[in-house]
Amino acid sequence: MKLFEKTGKMALGSRLRLLTATVTENAAQIYELYKVEFSPKWFPVFFVLSEEGEKTITEIATEIGHSQPSVTKIIQEMTVSGLVEENLKSKDKRRTLVGLTPKGTMLSEKIRVQCTDVDAAIEGIITEATHNLWEAIEEWEFLLEQKSLFRRVQEQKKLRESKDVQIVEYESQYQSAFKSLNEEWISTYFEMEEADYKALDNPKEYILDKGGKIFVALYNNEPVGVCALIKMNDANYDFEMAKMAVSPNAQGKNIGGLLGQAVVDAAKQLGASKLYLESNTILKPAINLYHKLGFQKIAGQATPYKRCNIQMELNLNNQL
Template sequence: MDFFEKTGPMAIGSRLRMLTDIITKDASAIYALYGIDFKPKWFPVFYVLADEQPKSVTVIAKEIGQSHPSVSTIVKEMMAKGLLAEVDNKMDRRCSLIGLSSEGKKVAQELIVLLRDVDRAIRQVADESRHDLWAAIAEWERLLAQKSILSRVEDVKSEREQSEVEIVSFREEYSEAFFRLNKEWIERYWELEEHDIEVLENPDGIIEDGGYIFVALYDGQAVGVCSLSRMDPSTGYDFELAKLAVDPKIQRKHIGLRLCEAALEKARELGAENIFLESNTRLKPAIALYRKLGFKELPEFHPAYARGDIQMELKLN
Protein backbone atom coordinates (compact mmCIF):
# COMPACT_ATOMS: atom_id res chain seq x y z
CA MET A 1 0.00 0.00 0.00
CA ASP A 2 1.21 3.51 -0.86
CA PHE A 3 2.60 5.50 2.11
CA PHE A 4 0.02 8.25 1.73
CA GLU A 5 -2.81 5.72 1.52
CA LYS A 6 -1.64 4.41 4.88
CA THR A 7 -1.25 7.79 6.55
CA GLY A 8 -4.23 9.56 5.01
CA PRO A 9 -4.71 13.35 5.38
CA MET A 10 -2.47 13.62 8.45
CA ALA A 11 0.55 13.52 6.11
CA ILE A 12 -0.71 16.46 4.07
CA GLY A 13 2.45 18.48 4.79
CA SER A 14 4.71 15.75 3.41
CA ARG A 15 2.48 15.22 0.41
CA LEU A 16 2.33 18.92 -0.46
CA ARG A 17 6.11 19.16 -0.13
CA MET A 18 6.50 16.21 -2.49
CA LEU A 19 4.13 17.82 -5.01
CA THR A 20 6.00 21.12 -4.64
CA ASP A 21 9.32 19.34 -5.25
CA ILE A 22 7.93 17.73 -8.44
CA ILE A 23 6.61 21.05 -9.75
CA THR A 24 9.77 22.96 -8.81
CA LYS A 25 11.98 20.35 -10.49
CA ASP A 26 9.92 20.63 -13.67
CA ALA A 27 9.96 24.43 -13.46
CA SER A 28 13.77 24.49 -13.40
CA ALA A 29 13.85 22.17 -16.42
CA ILE A 30 11.28 24.33 -18.24
CA TYR A 31 13.39 27.48 -17.86
CA ALA A 32 16.35 25.51 -19.21
CA LEU A 33 14.19 24.24 -22.09
CA TYR A 34 13.59 27.83 -23.17
CA GLY A 35 17.22 28.79 -22.64
CA ILE A 36 16.48 31.14 -19.75
CA ASP A 37 18.82 31.17 -16.74
CA PHE A 38 16.23 31.64 -14.03
CA LYS A 39 15.36 30.09 -10.64
CA PRO A 40 11.72 29.15 -9.90
CA LYS A 41 11.82 30.81 -6.48
CA TRP A 42 12.53 34.17 -8.16
CA PHE A 43 9.28 34.15 -10.11
CA PRO A 44 6.93 35.83 -7.56
CA VAL A 45 9.33 38.75 -7.05
CA PHE A 46 10.00 39.03 -10.78
CA TYR A 47 6.30 38.92 -11.59
CA VAL A 48 5.27 41.82 -9.29
CA LEU A 49 8.07 43.95 -10.78
CA ALA A 50 7.27 43.04 -14.39
CA ASP A 51 4.88 46.01 -14.65
CA GLU A 52 8.04 48.15 -14.44
CA GLN A 53 6.79 49.91 -11.30
CA PRO A 54 9.65 49.93 -8.74
CA LYS A 55 8.72 48.70 -5.28
CA SER A 56 10.34 48.40 -1.87
CA VAL A 57 11.20 45.00 -0.43
CA THR A 58 8.46 45.55 2.17
CA VAL A 59 5.81 46.11 -0.51
CA ILE A 60 7.00 43.12 -2.54
CA ALA A 61 6.89 40.86 0.53
CA LYS A 62 3.35 41.98 1.30
CA GLU A 63 2.13 41.43 -2.27
CA ILE A 64 3.53 37.91 -2.61
CA GLY A 65 2.84 36.83 0.98
CA GLN A 66 6.44 36.03 1.90
CA SER A 67 8.59 37.23 4.78
CA HIS A 68 10.73 40.35 4.45
CA PRO A 69 14.01 38.42 5.08
CA SER A 70 13.09 35.82 2.43
CA VAL A 71 12.29 38.48 -0.18
CA SER A 72 15.42 40.44 0.74
CA THR A 73 17.56 37.33 0.09
CA ILE A 74 15.87 36.69 -3.27
CA VAL A 75 16.30 40.33 -4.31
CA LYS A 76 20.03 40.15 -3.53
CA GLU A 77 20.37 36.97 -5.62
CA MET A 78 18.54 38.55 -8.56
CA MET A 79 20.58 41.74 -8.32
CA ALA A 80 23.77 39.66 -8.38
CA LYS A 81 22.42 38.00 -11.52
CA GLY A 82 21.81 41.41 -13.06
CA LEU A 83 18.02 41.07 -13.25
CA LEU A 84 17.18 43.77 -10.69
CA ALA A 85 18.61 47.15 -9.80
CA GLU A 86 18.03 49.83 -7.21
CA VAL A 87 15.95 52.75 -8.40
CA ASP A 88 16.29 56.30 -7.06
CA ASN A 89 13.37 57.04 -4.72
CA LYS A 90 12.76 60.75 -5.10
CA MET A 91 9.81 60.66 -2.69
CA ASP A 92 11.70 59.09 0.24
CA ARG A 93 15.45 58.59 -0.02
CA ARG A 94 15.40 56.54 3.19
CA CYS A 95 13.51 53.75 1.41
CA SER A 96 15.20 51.87 -1.40
CA LEU A 97 13.13 50.88 -4.41
CA ILE A 98 13.80 47.84 -6.57
CA GLY A 99 13.00 47.53 -10.27
CA LEU A 100 13.87 45.43 -13.28
CA SER A 101 17.27 46.16 -14.81
CA SER A 102 17.69 46.35 -18.59
CA GLU A 103 18.66 42.65 -18.47
CA GLY A 104 15.60 41.94 -16.35
CA LYS A 105 13.34 43.64 -18.91
CA LYS A 106 14.90 41.54 -21.64
CA VAL A 107 14.20 38.34 -19.65
CA ALA A 108 10.64 39.56 -19.05
CA GLN A 109 10.09 39.60 -22.81
CA GLU A 110 11.60 36.13 -23.17
CA LEU A 111 9.27 34.82 -20.45
CA ILE A 112 6.11 35.87 -22.28
CA VAL A 113 6.12 32.87 -24.62
CA LEU A 114 7.22 30.50 -21.84
CA LEU A 115 4.42 31.62 -19.52
CA ARG A 116 1.80 31.23 -22.25
CA ASP A 117 2.96 27.69 -22.92
CA VAL A 118 3.07 26.84 -19.21
CA ASP A 119 -0.43 28.26 -18.73
CA ARG A 120 -1.79 26.03 -21.52
CA ALA A 121 -0.02 22.97 -20.07
CA ILE A 122 -1.35 23.62 -16.54
CA ARG A 123 -4.87 24.08 -17.88
CA GLN A 124 -4.58 20.71 -19.60
CA VAL A 125 -3.81 19.10 -16.24
CA ALA A 126 -6.76 20.96 -14.69
CA ASP A 127 -9.09 19.80 -17.47
CA GLU A 128 -7.98 16.20 -17.03
CA SER A 129 -8.48 16.38 -13.26
CA ARG A 130 -11.79 15.59 -11.57
CA HIS A 131 -11.10 18.23 -8.89
CA ASP A 132 -10.43 21.96 -8.99
CA LEU A 133 -7.10 22.04 -7.14
CA TRP A 134 -6.77 25.83 -7.38
CA ALA A 135 -10.18 26.39 -5.76
CA ALA A 136 -9.45 23.73 -3.14
CA ILE A 137 -6.15 25.39 -2.19
CA ALA A 138 -7.89 28.75 -1.86
CA GLU A 139 -10.56 27.18 0.34
CA TRP A 140 -7.98 25.49 2.58
CA GLU A 141 -6.07 28.76 2.91
CA ARG A 142 -9.27 30.54 3.95
CA LEU A 143 -10.20 27.85 6.48
CA LEU A 144 -6.71 27.69 7.98
CA ALA A 145 -6.60 31.48 8.23
CA GLN A 146 -9.75 31.25 10.33
CA LYS A 147 -8.38 28.45 12.49
CA SER A 148 -4.94 26.89 12.13
CA ILE A 149 -4.21 23.17 12.11
CA LEU A 150 -2.37 23.69 15.41
CA SER A 151 -5.50 25.15 17.02
CA ARG A 152 -7.63 22.36 15.61
CA VAL A 153 -5.24 19.69 16.94
CA GLU A 154 -5.24 21.41 20.34
CA ASP A 155 -9.06 21.25 20.39
CA VAL A 156 -9.16 17.60 19.32
CA LYS A 157 -6.53 16.74 21.94
CA SER A 158 -8.51 18.60 24.60
CA GLU A 159 -11.78 16.87 23.60
CA ARG A 160 -10.12 13.44 23.71
CA GLU A 161 -8.54 14.11 27.09
CA GLN A 162 -11.82 15.48 28.45
CA SER A 163 -13.52 12.24 27.42
CA GLU A 164 -10.90 10.40 29.47
CA VAL A 165 -11.88 12.34 32.60
CA GLU A 166 -14.48 10.64 34.77
CA ILE A 167 -16.44 12.42 37.49
CA VAL A 168 -17.34 10.10 40.38
CA SER A 169 -18.87 10.41 43.83
CA PHE A 170 -16.60 10.56 46.85
CA ARG A 171 -15.34 7.38 48.46
CA GLU A 172 -13.08 6.95 51.45
CA GLU A 173 -10.14 6.10 49.18
CA TYR A 174 -10.21 9.69 47.86
CA SER A 175 -9.78 11.30 51.29
CA GLU A 176 -6.04 11.82 50.81
CA ALA A 177 -6.55 13.45 47.40
CA PHE A 178 -9.29 15.72 48.79
CA PHE A 179 -6.91 16.98 51.49
CA ARG A 180 -3.79 17.17 49.30
CA LEU A 181 -5.31 18.93 46.28
CA ASN A 182 -6.97 21.60 48.41
CA LYS A 183 -3.91 22.06 50.60
CA GLU A 184 -1.70 22.52 47.54
CA TRP A 185 -3.71 25.32 45.94
CA ILE A 186 -4.38 27.15 49.22
CA GLU A 187 -0.73 27.11 50.25
CA ARG A 188 0.27 28.32 46.79
CA TYR A 189 -1.12 31.72 47.80
CA TRP A 190 -2.04 31.68 51.49
CA GLU A 191 -1.87 29.55 54.61
CA LEU A 192 -4.28 26.86 55.70
CA GLU A 193 -6.81 28.20 58.16
CA GLU A 194 -8.23 26.27 61.08
CA HIS A 195 -11.57 25.90 59.34
CA ASP A 196 -9.79 24.50 56.25
CA ILE A 197 -8.14 21.80 58.30
CA GLU A 198 -11.41 20.88 60.03
CA VAL A 199 -13.17 20.36 56.70
CA LEU A 200 -10.30 18.78 54.79
CA GLU A 201 -9.51 16.25 57.52
CA ASN A 202 -13.14 15.20 57.75
CA PRO A 203 -14.70 15.03 54.28
CA ASP A 204 -17.25 12.54 55.62
CA GLY A 205 -18.66 15.41 57.67
CA ILE A 206 -19.76 17.17 54.46
CA ILE A 207 -21.66 14.08 53.36
CA GLU A 208 -23.13 13.41 56.83
CA ASP A 209 -24.51 16.98 56.84
CA GLY A 210 -26.36 16.28 53.59
CA GLY A 211 -23.69 17.43 51.17
CA TYR A 212 -21.77 15.80 48.34
CA ILE A 213 -18.19 15.56 47.13
CA PHE A 214 -17.25 14.94 43.52
CA VAL A 215 -13.91 13.59 42.33
CA ALA A 216 -12.36 13.84 38.87
CA LEU A 217 -10.39 10.79 37.78
CA TYR A 218 -7.85 10.89 34.96
CA ASP A 219 -5.86 7.82 34.07
CA GLY A 220 -7.24 6.24 37.23
CA GLN A 221 -5.89 8.97 39.50
CA ALA A 222 -7.83 11.58 41.46
CA VAL A 223 -6.85 14.92 39.90
CA GLY A 224 -9.68 17.19 41.00
CA VAL A 225 -12.27 17.57 43.75
CA CYS A 226 -15.26 19.76 44.52
CA SER A 227 -17.84 19.81 47.31
CA LEU A 228 -21.49 20.74 47.42
CA SER A 229 -21.92 21.52 51.10
CA ARG A 230 -25.37 21.78 52.71
CA MET A 231 -26.06 25.20 54.22
CA ASP A 232 -28.33 26.28 57.05
CA PRO A 233 -31.74 27.23 55.60
CA SER A 234 -31.60 30.49 57.57
CA THR A 235 -28.88 31.73 55.22
CA GLY A 236 -31.25 31.63 52.27
CA TYR A 237 -29.01 29.18 50.43
CA ASP A 238 -29.40 25.45 49.87
CA PHE A 239 -25.78 24.56 49.17
CA GLU A 240 -22.30 26.08 49.02
CA LEU A 241 -20.06 25.21 46.08
CA ALA A 242 -16.70 24.79 47.80
CA LYS A 243 -13.33 23.05 47.98
CA LEU A 244 -12.78 23.14 44.24
CA ALA A 245 -9.22 22.04 43.54
CA VAL A 246 -7.53 20.66 40.43
CA ASP A 247 -4.02 19.29 39.99
CA PRO A 248 -2.12 22.14 38.22
CA LYS A 249 -0.14 19.58 36.21
CA ILE A 250 -3.33 18.56 34.40
CA GLN A 251 -3.99 21.29 31.83
CA ARG A 252 -6.69 22.05 29.23
CA LYS A 253 -9.09 19.33 30.26
CA HIS A 254 -11.75 21.63 31.77
CA ILE A 255 -11.78 19.52 34.91
CA GLY A 256 -12.86 22.42 37.11
CA LEU A 257 -15.82 23.07 34.83
CA ARG A 258 -16.77 19.39 34.77
CA LEU A 259 -16.69 19.20 38.57
CA CYS A 260 -18.79 22.33 39.00
CA GLU A 261 -21.31 21.15 36.41
CA ALA A 262 -21.64 17.79 38.21
CA ALA A 263 -22.22 19.57 41.53
CA LEU A 264 -24.82 21.95 40.08
CA GLU A 265 -26.58 19.12 38.27
CA LYS A 266 -26.88 17.32 41.59
CA ALA A 267 -28.24 20.47 43.22
CA ARG A 268 -30.90 20.76 40.53
CA GLU A 269 -31.86 17.09 41.00
CA LEU A 270 -32.44 17.84 44.67
CA GLY A 271 -34.63 20.82 43.88
CA ALA A 272 -32.13 23.38 45.18
CA GLU A 273 -32.76 26.99 44.22
CA ASN A 274 -29.87 29.06 45.55
CA ILE A 275 -26.15 28.19 45.54
CA PHE A 276 -23.49 30.19 47.38
CA LEU A 277 -19.73 30.34 47.07
CA GLU A 278 -16.82 32.30 48.53
CA SER A 279 -13.52 32.87 46.74
CA ASN A 280 -10.74 35.36 46.13
CA THR A 281 -10.42 37.69 43.14
CA ARG A 282 -6.76 36.74 42.87
CA LEU A 283 -7.95 33.43 41.46
CA LYS A 284 -8.90 34.91 38.08
CA PRO A 285 -9.47 31.61 36.20
CA ALA A 286 -11.76 30.37 38.99
CA ILE A 287 -13.75 33.61 39.09
CA ALA A 288 -14.10 33.52 35.29
CA LEU A 289 -15.36 29.92 35.58
CA TYR A 290 -17.96 30.86 38.19
CA ARG A 291 -19.19 33.76 36.08
CA LYS A 292 -19.42 31.44 33.07
CA LEU A 293 -21.65 29.15 35.16
CA GLY A 294 -23.93 32.07 35.96
CA PHE A 295 -22.77 33.11 39.43
CA LYS A 296 -23.28 36.77 40.32
CA GLU A 297 -21.29 38.76 42.86
CA LEU A 298 -23.10 39.62 46.10
CA PRO A 299 -23.25 43.31 47.07
CA GLU A 300 -22.76 42.52 50.76
CA PHE A 301 -19.77 40.57 51.94
CA HIS A 302 -19.35 38.48 55.09
CA PRO A 303 -16.25 36.29 54.63
CA ALA A 304 -15.87 32.96 56.38
CA TYR A 305 -12.16 32.82 55.47
CA ALA A 306 -9.42 35.41 55.92
CA ARG A 307 -8.48 34.99 52.24
CA GLY A 308 -12.05 35.51 51.04
CA ASP A 309 -12.73 38.78 49.23
CA ILE A 310 -15.67 37.86 46.98
CA GLN A 311 -18.93 36.03 47.56
CA MET A 312 -21.25 34.94 44.77
CA GLU A 313 -24.62 33.30 44.27
CA LEU A 314 -26.36 31.31 41.59
CA LYS A 315 -30.13 31.10 41.31
CA LEU A 316 -31.04 27.79 39.71
CA ASN A 317 -34.68 28.67 39.04
Protein backbone atom coordinates in the same frame (compact mmCIF):
# COMPACT_ATOMS: atom_id res chain seq x y z
CA MET B 1 2.39 6.02 -3.73
CA LYS B 2 1.97 2.88 -1.63
CA LEU B 3 3.69 4.56 1.32
CA PHE B 4 0.85 7.04 1.68
CA GLU B 5 -1.71 4.25 1.44
CA LYS B 6 -0.04 2.79 4.54
CA THR B 7 0.46 6.02 6.48
CA GLY B 8 -2.92 7.55 5.71
CA LYS B 9 -3.62 11.23 6.37
CA MET B 10 -0.87 11.35 9.01
CA ALA B 11 1.61 11.96 6.18
CA LEU B 12 -0.26 14.94 4.70
CA GLY B 13 2.74 17.25 5.14
CA SER B 14 5.16 14.75 3.55
CA ARG B 15 2.83 14.20 0.61
CA LEU B 16 2.40 17.94 0.05
CA ARG B 17 6.19 18.44 0.20
CA LEU B 18 6.65 15.72 -2.41
CA LEU B 19 4.02 17.32 -4.66
CA THR B 20 5.65 20.73 -4.14
CA ALA B 21 9.07 19.29 -5.06
CA THR B 22 7.60 17.79 -8.24
CA VAL B 23 5.91 21.04 -9.28
CA THR B 24 9.03 23.08 -8.44
CA GLU B 25 11.24 20.75 -10.49
CA ASN B 26 8.82 21.12 -13.40
CA ALA B 27 8.81 24.90 -12.96
CA ALA B 28 12.60 25.01 -13.28
CA GLN B 29 12.38 22.99 -16.50
CA ILE B 30 9.68 25.35 -17.81
CA TYR B 31 11.89 28.41 -17.22
CA GLU B 32 14.64 26.64 -19.18
CA LEU B 33 12.14 25.90 -21.95
CA TYR B 34 11.48 29.63 -22.32
CA LYS B 35 15.19 30.43 -21.95
CA VAL B 36 14.58 32.37 -18.76
CA GLU B 37 17.33 32.33 -16.12
CA PHE B 38 15.13 32.35 -13.08
CA SER B 39 14.65 30.42 -9.83
CA PRO B 40 11.05 29.30 -9.13
CA LYS B 41 11.30 30.44 -5.51
CA TRP B 42 11.79 34.04 -6.69
CA PHE B 43 8.42 34.20 -8.43
CA PRO B 44 6.17 35.59 -5.61
CA VAL B 45 8.61 38.46 -4.90
CA PHE B 46 9.19 39.10 -8.60
CA PHE B 47 5.46 39.10 -9.32
CA VAL B 48 4.69 41.69 -6.61
CA LEU B 49 7.44 44.01 -7.83
CA SER B 50 6.46 43.65 -11.48
CA GLU B 51 2.76 44.24 -10.80
CA GLU B 52 2.90 46.87 -8.05
CA GLY B 53 6.28 48.54 -8.39
CA GLU B 54 8.70 49.49 -5.63
CA LYS B 55 8.09 48.02 -2.18
CA THR B 56 9.81 47.65 1.15
CA ILE B 57 10.90 44.18 2.21
CA THR B 58 8.33 44.30 5.02
CA GLU B 59 5.53 45.08 2.56
CA ILE B 60 6.60 42.26 0.26
CA ALA B 61 6.83 39.77 3.14
CA THR B 62 3.35 40.71 4.35
CA GLU B 63 1.81 40.43 0.89
CA ILE B 64 3.27 37.02 -0.02
CA GLY B 65 3.12 35.51 3.47
CA HIS B 66 6.85 34.93 3.86
CA SER B 67 9.17 35.91 6.69
CA GLN B 68 11.32 39.02 6.30
CA PRO B 69 14.60 37.02 6.45
CA SER B 70 13.28 34.79 3.64
CA VAL B 71 12.37 37.78 1.46
CA THR B 72 15.69 39.46 2.25
CA LYS B 73 17.59 36.38 1.08
CA ILE B 74 15.57 36.21 -2.16
CA ILE B 75 16.13 39.92 -2.79
CA GLN B 76 19.88 39.40 -2.34
CA GLU B 77 19.88 36.53 -4.85
CA MET B 78 17.84 38.51 -7.37
CA THR B 79 20.17 41.50 -6.90
CA VAL B 80 23.17 39.35 -7.78
CA SER B 81 21.30 38.24 -10.92
CA GLY B 82 20.75 41.87 -11.86
CA LEU B 83 16.94 41.70 -11.65
CA VAL B 84 16.43 43.84 -8.54
CA GLU B 85 18.05 46.86 -6.94
CA GLU B 86 17.81 47.95 -3.32
CA ASN B 87 18.04 51.24 -1.42
CA LEU B 88 15.98 53.15 -3.96
CA LYS B 89 15.30 56.78 -3.16
CA SER B 90 12.02 57.46 -1.42
CA LYS B 91 10.19 60.56 -0.26
CA ASP B 92 10.14 58.96 3.15
CA LYS B 93 13.82 58.55 4.06
CA ARG B 94 12.91 55.97 6.70
CA ARG B 95 11.71 53.57 3.98
CA THR B 96 14.21 51.40 2.12
CA LEU B 97 12.62 50.43 -1.19
CA VAL B 98 13.28 47.54 -3.53
CA GLY B 99 12.41 47.57 -7.23
CA LEU B 100 13.06 45.85 -10.54
CA THR B 101 16.03 46.88 -12.68
CA PRO B 102 15.57 47.51 -16.43
CA LYS B 103 16.70 43.90 -16.92
CA GLY B 104 14.05 42.73 -14.45
CA THR B 105 11.35 44.77 -16.19
CA MET B 106 12.26 43.24 -19.57
CA LEU B 107 12.20 39.78 -18.05
CA SER B 108 8.73 40.37 -16.59
CA GLU B 109 7.33 40.81 -20.12
CA LYS B 110 8.93 37.55 -21.19
CA ILE B 111 7.53 35.71 -18.16
CA ARG B 112 4.02 37.01 -18.90
CA VAL B 113 4.00 34.98 -22.12
CA GLN B 114 5.22 31.93 -20.23
CA CYS B 115 2.51 32.40 -17.58
CA THR B 116 -0.20 32.31 -20.24
CA ASP B 117 0.92 28.84 -21.32
CA VAL B 118 1.35 27.63 -17.73
CA ASP B 119 -2.15 28.82 -16.79
CA ALA B 120 -3.61 26.97 -19.79
CA ALA B 121 -1.71 23.79 -18.88
CA ILE B 122 -2.88 23.88 -15.26
CA GLU B 123 -6.44 24.56 -16.39
CA GLY B 124 -6.13 21.42 -18.49
CA ILE B 125 -5.15 19.38 -15.43
CA ILE B 126 -8.09 20.81 -13.49
CA THR B 127 -10.42 19.79 -16.31
CA GLU B 128 -9.03 16.24 -16.33
CA ALA B 129 -9.08 15.89 -12.53
CA THR B 130 -12.05 14.85 -10.43
CA HIS B 131 -11.29 17.50 -7.82
CA ASN B 132 -10.22 21.11 -8.37
CA LEU B 133 -6.94 21.31 -6.42
CA TRP B 134 -6.69 25.09 -6.77
CA GLU B 135 -10.09 25.67 -5.15
CA ALA B 136 -9.38 22.97 -2.53
CA ILE B 137 -6.13 24.69 -1.52
CA GLU B 138 -7.95 27.99 -1.13
CA GLU B 139 -10.58 26.30 1.03
CA TRP B 140 -7.97 24.54 3.17
CA GLU B 141 -6.04 27.78 3.66
CA PHE B 142 -9.20 29.44 4.90
CA LEU B 143 -10.09 26.58 7.26
CA LEU B 144 -6.57 26.36 8.70
CA GLU B 145 -6.54 30.12 9.21
CA GLN B 146 -9.74 29.78 11.25
CA LYS B 147 -8.31 26.90 13.28
CA SER B 148 -4.80 25.47 12.82
CA LEU B 149 -4.06 21.79 12.32
CA PHE B 150 -2.20 21.86 15.65
CA ARG B 151 -5.30 23.17 17.42
CA ARG B 152 -7.47 20.54 15.74
CA VAL B 153 -5.13 17.70 16.77
CA GLN B 154 -4.98 19.15 20.28
CA GLU B 155 -8.78 19.01 20.48
CA GLN B 156 -8.86 15.40 19.24
CA LYS B 157 -6.21 14.42 21.81
CA LYS B 158 -8.23 16.04 24.58
CA LEU B 159 -11.42 14.36 23.40
CA ARG B 160 -9.79 10.91 23.23
CA GLU B 161 -8.09 11.20 26.61
CA SER B 162 -11.19 12.64 28.27
CA LYS B 163 -12.98 9.37 27.50
CA ASP B 164 -10.64 7.69 30.00
CA VAL B 165 -11.61 10.17 32.74
CA GLN B 166 -14.23 9.06 35.23
CA ILE B 167 -16.10 11.55 37.43
CA VAL B 168 -17.17 10.08 40.78
CA GLU B 169 -18.66 11.51 43.95
CA TYR B 170 -16.45 12.12 46.95
CA GLU B 171 -15.62 9.37 49.43
CA SER B 172 -13.43 9.62 52.50
CA GLN B 173 -10.59 7.87 50.67
CA TYR B 174 -10.24 10.96 48.45
CA GLN B 175 -9.83 13.44 51.31
CA SER B 176 -6.03 13.65 50.98
CA ALA B 177 -6.29 14.14 47.20
CA PHE B 178 -8.94 16.84 47.66
CA LYS B 179 -6.60 18.73 49.95
CA SER B 180 -3.30 18.15 48.15
CA LEU B 181 -4.61 19.05 44.69
CA ASN B 182 -6.06 22.32 45.98
CA GLU B 183 -2.97 23.14 48.02
CA GLU B 184 -0.80 22.58 44.98
CA TRP B 185 -2.54 25.07 42.67
CA ILE B 186 -3.25 27.66 45.38
CA SER B 187 0.37 27.67 46.55
CA THR B 188 1.58 27.98 42.95
CA TYR B 189 -0.20 31.31 42.41
CA PHE B 190 -1.28 32.58 45.83
CA GLU B 191 -1.14 31.76 49.54
CA MET B 192 -3.32 29.36 51.45
CA GLU B 193 -5.89 31.17 53.59
CA GLU B 194 -7.89 30.29 56.69
CA ALA B 195 -11.05 29.59 54.67
CA ASP B 196 -9.08 27.12 52.53
CA TYR B 197 -7.91 25.07 55.50
CA LYS B 198 -11.42 24.87 56.98
CA ALA B 199 -12.92 23.37 53.83
CA LEU B 200 -9.94 21.21 52.84
CA ASP B 201 -9.28 19.76 56.29
CA ASN B 202 -12.96 19.09 57.00
CA PRO B 203 -14.81 18.61 53.70
CA LYS B 204 -17.53 16.48 55.29
CA GLU B 205 -18.36 19.08 57.93
CA TYR B 206 -18.00 22.23 55.83
CA ILE B 207 -19.33 20.98 52.48
CA LEU B 208 -21.13 17.63 52.48
CA ASP B 209 -23.07 17.89 55.76
CA LYS B 210 -24.39 21.30 54.71
CA GLY B 211 -25.97 19.93 51.54
CA GLY B 212 -23.07 20.29 49.13
CA LYS B 213 -21.22 17.80 46.95
CA ILE B 214 -17.66 17.07 45.94
CA PHE B 215 -16.69 15.46 42.65
CA VAL B 216 -13.44 13.64 41.93
CA ALA B 217 -11.91 13.01 38.49
CA LEU B 218 -10.16 9.66 38.15
CA TYR B 219 -7.66 8.99 35.37
CA ASN B 220 -6.36 5.43 35.30
CA ASN B 221 -8.12 5.08 38.67
CA GLU B 222 -5.98 7.83 40.19
CA PRO B 223 -7.58 11.06 41.54
CA VAL B 224 -6.27 13.88 39.35
CA GLY B 225 -8.95 16.54 39.76
CA VAL B 226 -11.59 17.75 42.22
CA CYS B 227 -14.38 20.31 42.39
CA ALA B 228 -17.01 21.16 45.01
CA LEU B 229 -20.59 22.34 44.98
CA ILE B 230 -21.00 24.32 48.21
CA LYS B 231 -24.35 25.33 49.74
CA MET B 232 -24.54 29.06 50.32
CA ASN B 233 -26.40 31.10 52.91
CA ASP B 234 -27.17 33.86 50.47
CA ALA B 235 -30.46 35.33 49.29
CA ASN B 236 -29.21 35.55 45.69
CA TYR B 237 -27.39 32.24 45.30
CA ASP B 238 -28.15 28.64 46.20
CA PHE B 239 -24.75 27.11 45.57
CA GLU B 240 -21.15 27.99 44.80
CA MET B 241 -18.76 26.17 42.50
CA ALA B 242 -15.45 26.09 44.35
CA LYS B 243 -12.27 24.19 45.12
CA MET B 244 -11.67 23.14 41.51
CA ALA B 245 -8.17 21.79 41.06
CA VAL B 246 -6.54 19.60 38.41
CA SER B 247 -3.10 18.02 38.66
CA PRO B 248 -0.58 19.65 36.28
CA ASN B 249 0.34 16.14 35.13
CA ALA B 250 -3.23 15.53 33.95
CA GLN B 251 -4.03 18.83 32.28
CA GLY B 252 -5.08 18.90 28.63
CA LYS B 253 -7.64 16.11 29.05
CA ASN B 254 -10.72 18.31 29.56
CA ILE B 255 -10.82 17.29 33.22
CA GLY B 256 -11.77 20.79 34.35
CA GLY B 257 -14.62 20.83 31.85
CA LEU B 258 -15.92 17.45 32.98
CA LEU B 259 -15.76 18.44 36.66
CA GLY B 260 -17.42 21.79 35.99
CA GLN B 261 -20.25 20.18 34.05
CA ALA B 262 -20.74 17.61 36.83
CA VAL B 263 -21.15 20.45 39.35
CA VAL B 264 -23.56 22.34 37.07
CA ASP B 265 -25.66 19.18 36.55
CA ALA B 266 -25.71 18.50 40.29
CA ALA B 267 -26.84 22.07 41.03
CA LYS B 268 -29.73 21.65 38.57
CA GLN B 269 -30.74 18.36 40.15
CA LEU B 270 -30.82 20.07 43.55
CA GLY B 271 -33.18 22.71 42.18
CA ALA B 272 -30.71 25.61 42.17
CA SER B 273 -31.59 28.65 40.07
CA LYS B 274 -28.17 30.31 40.13
CA LEU B 275 -24.61 29.09 40.59
CA TYR B 276 -21.89 31.39 41.94
CA LEU B 277 -18.08 31.27 41.81
CA GLU B 278 -15.02 33.33 42.72
CA SER B 279 -11.69 33.34 40.92
CA ASN B 280 -8.76 35.47 39.84
CA THR B 281 -8.17 36.87 36.35
CA ILE B 282 -4.58 35.62 36.19
CA LEU B 283 -6.05 32.12 35.92
CA LYS B 284 -6.92 32.57 32.24
CA PRO B 285 -7.59 28.88 31.40
CA ALA B 286 -9.99 28.68 34.35
CA ILE B 287 -11.80 31.89 33.36
CA ASN B 288 -12.13 30.60 29.79
CA LEU B 289 -13.59 27.34 31.14
CA TYR B 290 -16.16 29.20 33.23
CA HIS B 291 -17.23 31.22 30.20
CA LYS B 292 -17.65 27.99 28.20
CA LEU B 293 -19.86 26.64 30.97
CA GLY B 294 -22.01 29.77 30.68
CA PHE B 295 -20.82 31.87 33.64
CA GLN B 296 -20.92 35.65 33.35
CA LYS B 297 -19.01 38.29 35.31
CA ILE B 298 -20.99 40.11 38.01
CA ALA B 299 -20.44 42.99 40.41
CA GLY B 300 -18.41 42.01 43.44
CA GLN B 301 -19.72 41.18 46.88
CA ALA B 302 -18.10 40.27 50.20
CA THR B 303 -15.62 37.41 49.94
CA PRO B 304 -13.43 35.64 52.50
CA TYR B 305 -10.57 35.26 49.99
CA LYS B 306 -7.85 37.87 49.40
CA ARG B 307 -7.00 36.30 46.04
CA CYS B 308 -10.49 36.81 44.59
CA ASN B 309 -10.74 39.64 42.04
CA ILE B 310 -13.54 38.33 39.84
CA GLN B 311 -16.97 36.90 40.67
CA MET B 312 -19.23 35.12 38.23
CA GLU B 313 -22.68 33.57 38.09
CA LEU B 314 -24.50 31.00 35.99
CA ASN B 315 -28.25 31.41 35.58
CA LEU B 316 -29.44 27.80 35.50
CA ASN B 317 -32.95 28.84 34.49
CA ASN B 318 -31.57 29.94 31.13
CA GLN B 319 -30.05 26.55 30.42
CA LEU B 320 -31.98 23.79 28.73
